[in-house]
Amino acid sequence: MPAAAPRPRLTPARADIRRAVRESLDGIRVPTTWSSAPETPSLRLPGAIDHVDGPAPLVLVALSGGADSLALAAATAFEAPRAGLRAGAIIVDHGLQAGSDAVAARAAEQARGLGLEPVIVTRVEVGTAGGPEAAAREARHDAILAAVAETGARCALLAHTLDDQAETVLLGLARGSGAGSLMGMEPDAGLLRRPLLGIRRTTTRQACLDEGLEPWDDPHNLDPAYARVRVRERVLPVLEAELGPGVAEALARTAELLRQDGEAFLQQIQEIIEDICEPAEAGIAVSVGALAANPAALRQRIIRYVVSSEFGVSLSYAQTLEVARLVTDWHGQAGVDLPGLTARREAGLLVFAAVS
Numbered sequence: 001m002p003a004a005a006p007r008p009r010l011t012p013a014r015a016d017i018r019r020a021v022r023e024s025l026d027g028i029r030v031p032t033t034w035s036s037a038p039e040t041p042s043l044r045l046p047g048a049i050d051h052v053d054g055p056a057p058l059v060l061v062a063l064s065g066g067a068d069s070l071a072l073a074a075a076t077a078f079e080a081p082r083a084g085l086r087a088g089a090i091i092v093d094h095g096l097q098a099g100s101d102a103v104a105a106r107a108a109e110q111a112r113g114l115g116l117e118p119v120i121v122t123r124v125e126v127g128t129a130g131g132p133e134a135a136a137r138e139a140r141h142d143a144i145l146a147a148v149a150e151t152g153a154r155c156a157l158l159a160h161t162l163d164d165q166a167e168t169v170l171l172g173l174a175r176g177s178g179a180g181s182l183m184g185m186e187p188d189a190g191l192l193r194r195p196l197l198g199i200r201r202t203t204t205r206q207a208c209l210d211e212g213l214e215p216w217d218d219p220h221n222l223d224p225a226y227a228r229v230r231v232r233e234r235v236l237p238v239l240e241a242e243l244g245p246g247v248a249e250a251l252a253r254t255a256e257l258l259r260q261d262g263e264a265f266l267q268q269i270q271e272i273i274e275d276i277c278e279p280a281e282a283g284i285a286v287s288v289g290a291l292a293a294n295p296a297a298l299r300q301r302i303i304r305y306v307v308s309s310e311f312g313v314s315l316s317y318a319q320t321l322e323v324a325r326l327v328t329d330w331h332g333q334a335g336v337d338l339p340g341l342t343a344r345r346e347a348g349l350l351v352f353a354a355v356s
Contacts (some may be wrong), residue, residue: 004207009194013206014075017199018279024195027081027188028057028154038094056086061116062144063089065107065216069159072196072202074211076157077114082145089116090147090156092140093123095222096132101214110213127345133226148191153350160194165250167231169255179316183262185253198250265298269305277306283353284310291327291350300324307352311341326350 059075059080071084073089080087093104105123113117124139126132126324142154165184172181187194196204208215224230239247276290289300300320307313315323315338322336326345335344341354 007187009210010209011206013071013203014210017196017207018079019076020195020199021079024157024187024193025059025079025085028059030032030087030270033183042338055315056084057115058086058088058145058151059082060088060090060144060151060153060156061111062140062156062158062195063091063107063111063161064157064218065091065110066218067205067208067215068164068196068201070107070110070159071207071213072157072159072211073116074114074207074213074244075112075195076118076268085154087116088118088151088153089142089190090119091119091121092143093121094126094136094139095123096126096136109170118151120151122147130346133228145191147286153347155193155203156189156319157193159196159204161196161199161201161204163232163248165197165255166236166251169251170231170235171227176317179258181261182255183259186259205230265301266305268298269302273302273305274304278349280349280351283351285346285351288327288330288345288348288350291324296324296328299327303350307338307341310352311338311354313339313341322351 029224034095059076061069063069063073069318076087089108091107091111093100093102095101097103101123104123108119108121113218122143124143126139127135129136129181144158147153168184169182173182174182185194185197187197198288205215220226221229222233224233236248259316272290276287278285284306286302289304303320303323304315307315319336320336323338326333326336327350328345330345341352343350343352
């Protein structure tokens with residue numbers, strides 16, 4: 001009988017990524033036993049459910065075949081069973097390059113080799129709205145959420161790293177769209193989780209090397225036509241060279257601090273919102289006095305929160321300021337036209353109404 005192939009040693013890179021995945025999976029409630037798998041040892045985890053019928057809960061890894069997602073897939077394949085979970089993969093073929101189907105098939109083969117099941121490959125049509133980067137991101141996002149819904153998975157794990165977070169913050173800073181864009185990506189966004197936001201890209205590549213996995217290098221990641229590539233290849237290296245090492249970590253840390261501030265503002269808004277709002281015809285009204293009594297930062301957040309919650313519309317900073325002037329610079333002017341709704345001042349109220 002041939003000897004079993006030696007298992008890769010646990011290197012620092014592999015250990016770091018496994019730890020990050022383990023911490024992300026810790027928040028998922030899992031049953032301690034399943035009647036369909038009595039041979040599975042009972043797991044006593046914090047917040048565990050005592051018993052359910054059927055297979056263990058599923059998590060999906062969004063896998064492109066690149067170093068980041070491949071390292072995440074390997075770590076999840078190891079950690080998920082130890083957390084009482086099953087792990088599968090969702091592979092999205094954007095069809096933007098010749099041979100993209102072969103890249104997707106290779107990623108699927110690697111996923112199965114890691115023991116992930118199910119492995120779902122889906123091809124999407126990428127539109128043009130918002131530019132190629134935004135359109136591809138939206139198509140991928142929709143496909144991942146569809147796979148989560150179809151499989152009943154608890155969540156999908158995305159392989160965004162600390163470097164991705166730093167690039168996102170810099171791009172948000174360049175747009176000048178306020179603290180919201182500087183918060184970067186959330187580590188836990190409900191059905192989407194990002195375990196690797198504290199992990200550098202060099203670590204994921206090293207982990208793949210240590211695992212004996214060969215990642216795919218997307219040529220789009222070197223195409224300067226994309227703003228994110230220019231930030232990655234030109235802007236961040238210059239900042240590191242001129243300001244010293246640690247710029248990426250500082251940008252990611254800034255996102256985390258701003259996210260904490262944003263959560264505090266949101267909690268404050270949720271505590272007062274019912275007291276300052278009332279129903280209005282085809283919409284909702286907010287007390288002008290209450291808005292005027294709050295600092296500008298909170299007032300503008302209340303306006304965005306009300307419009308987003310009631311109408312599903314995300315206001316830009318300029319639109320928010322225009323609405324806020326109905327509170328702070330009122331001279332009897334007409335209302336403000338917004339996407340799908342209007343805002344007007346009426347009898348001490350700021351009235352938002354849908355446009356039919």
